[in-house]
Amino acid sequence: MRYDLLIRGGEVIDPSQNVREVRDVAVVDGRIAAVEPRIDVEARVTLDARGLLVVPGLIDLHVHVYRDHTPWGVEPDPIMAAGGVTTMLDTGSAGSSNFAGFRRDVIDRSRAEILALVNLSSIGLTSFNVGELFDRRYADPRGVVETIRRHPDAAVGVKIRASEHIIGSGRQGWDNLRDAIRAARESGTWLMVHIGHTPMSLPEIVAELQPGDCITHCFRGGPQTIFAADGRVFDEVRAAAERGIVFDVGHGMGSFRWENAEAAAEQGFEPTTISTDLHAFNIEGPVWDMPTTMAKFLYLGVPLERVIEMTTLRPARVLGRSDDLGTLKVGTPADIAVLELIEGRFTLTDSHGTTRIGRQMLRAAATVKRGRLLHGGGRFPFERQLEAAGQ
Numbered sequence: 461m462r463y464d465l466l467i468r469g470g471e472v473i474d475p476s477q478n479v480r481e482v483r484d485v486a487v488v489d490g491r492i493a494a495v496e497p498r499i500d501v502e503a504r505v506t507l508d509a510r511g512l513l514v515v516p517g518l519i520d521l522h523v524h525v526y527r528d529h530t531p532w533g534v535e536p537d538p539i540m541a542a543g544g545v546t547t548m549l550d551t552g553s554a555g556s557s558n559f560a561g562f563r564r565d566v567i568d569r570s571r572a573e574i575l576a577l578v579n580l581s582s583i584g585l586t587s588f589n590v591g592e593l594f595d596r597r598y599a600d601p602r603g604v605v606e607t608i609r610r611h612p613d614a615a616v617g618v619k620i621r622a623s624e625h626i627i628g629s630g631r632q633g634w635d636n637l638r639d640a641i642r643a644a645r646e647s648g649t650w651l652m653v654h655i656g657h658t659p660m661s662l663p664e665i666v667a668e669l670q671p672g673d674c675i676t677h678c679f680r681g682g683p684q685t686i687f688a689a690d691g692r693v694f695d696e697v698r699a700a701a702e703r704g705i706v707f708d709v710g711h712g713m714g715s716f717r718w719e720n721a722e723a724a725a726e727q728g729f730e731p732t733t734i735s736t737d738l739h740a741f742n743i744e745g746p747v748w749d750m751p752t753t754m755a756k757f758l759y760l761g762v763p764l765e766r767v768i769e770m771t772t773l774r775p776a777r778v779l780g781r782s783d784d785l786g787t788l789k790v791g792t793p794a795d796i797a798v799l800e801l802i803e804g805r806f807t808l809t810d811s812h813g814t815t816r817i818g819r820q821m822l823r824a825a826a827t828v829k830r831g832r833l834l835h836g837g838g839r840f841p842f843e844r845q846l847e848a849a850g851q
C-alpha cells in the first residue's frame with residue numbers, strides 16, 4: 461500500500477495514548493494509518509519532521525469566526541493553517557436568530573471543523589456598543605434549545621457573557637444567568653460562562669454549574685476573579701474544578717493577566733484547557749495564535765506534554781469527541797499539527813500590556829486537516845508544490 465502522507469522522524473506527543481517518542485506517522489484516505497518507530501513505505505508526500513513535534517491537531521475551545529456579521533469575527537481557515545488548529549469552538553457569535561446564517565455561510569464553507577456555542581441572546585454578538593443581554597427581551601432560552609435541536613452536529617452548547625454591562629446587574633443579571641443554565645439543561649448540553657465584572661461572585665456562579673460546564677477567562681484581572689480577597693484561589697473554585705467544572709483560559713484582549721496566571725501556578729491551580737479567544741481585536745497581538753498562547757504556559761512552568769494535553773485531549777473531552785478528535789490513534793481522522801519548539805528570548809505580552817521574557821516559543825511548522833497538508837502555515841510548502849517538485 462502507498463500512503464498519501466508520511467511525516468518522518470518527528471517527536472510524536474500524543475497524550476491520548478501516553479506517547480512521547482520519535483515516530484513516523486502515515487496517513488491514508490484522510491485517516492491515521494500507522495504510527496511506528498520507522499515506516500519504510502512510499503508516500504505521495506513526505507515531510508521531514510526531524511527536530512519538530514508531531515501532535516494531534518490542536519483544538520481551540522474559544523474563538524470568534526462569524527466574520528463581517530459580528531465586529532469580532534475572523535476568518536477560520538487561515539487560523540487553522542497558521543496555528544495548527546484543526547478544530548475550533550466559536551463561543552456564542554450567533555444566537556437563535558442568526559445561527560442558521562452562521563452555519564450556512566461559515567461553518568459549512570470552512571475546511572476547519574467549527575463547532576459552536578449558541579448565545580443566550582437571540583442576536584448573538586452582532587453589536588459592539590450595546591450588551592447583547594442588556595435588554596432582557598433578547599434572552600431566548602427556548603430558541604437556544606430549538607437551535608441545538610436543529611443543528612446537533614454544529615451547535616454543541618450554550619454561551620453567556622456574564623459581565624454586568626452585558627447581562628445587567630442584580631436581579632436582571634441572575635435571571636439571564638439562570639436562563640442560560642436552563643437552556644443548557646433542557647438541551648442536554650453544557651454552558652460556557654464568560655467571567656468579567658460579573659454581577660455575582662465566582663463561588664456564587666460555580667454553585668449553579670454542573671460537571672462539564674465551563675468558566676472561560678479564568679486568569680482575567682479585575683474585580684471578579686478566581687481569587688478571594690486574600691489572594692488565594694477560592695476553595696469553591698478548587699472544589700468546582702475537582703468535580704469536573706472546566707476552567708478555560710480564553711486569553712482574549714482583556715482576559716489574561718500575568719499576575720493572576722502566575723499566582724494560580726504558584727498555588728498549584730492549573731486551567732483545564734488553553735484557548736485563545738482569538739478575534740479581530742487581538743489577532744495582531746497580544747494573542748496572535750494558539751502556539752503563542754501555549755508558549756505562555758511553558759513560561760509558567762507547565763510541562764510541554766501537559767500543554768499539548770490542554771490543547772488536544774482535554775478540549776476533545778470537553779466537546780465529547782475524544783474518540784475522534786485530539787488523538788493520533790490509528791483509524792481516526794488525520795488532523796495533525798507539526799510544531800516547532802524554538803529556544804531564544806521571546807516577549808510574551810498579556811492582555812494588559814504587561815510582558816514576560818520566555819525562553820521557548822511554539823510555532824506551527826505544518827498543519828494537516830483530514831490528511832491534507834494546508835497552504836498558509838509554517839515552513840513546509842503546501843501539498844501541490846510538493847507534488848510539482850516530484851516528492
Ligand SMILES: [Zn+2]
Pocket residue numbers: 522523524551710712737
Ligand atoms: Zn470570547
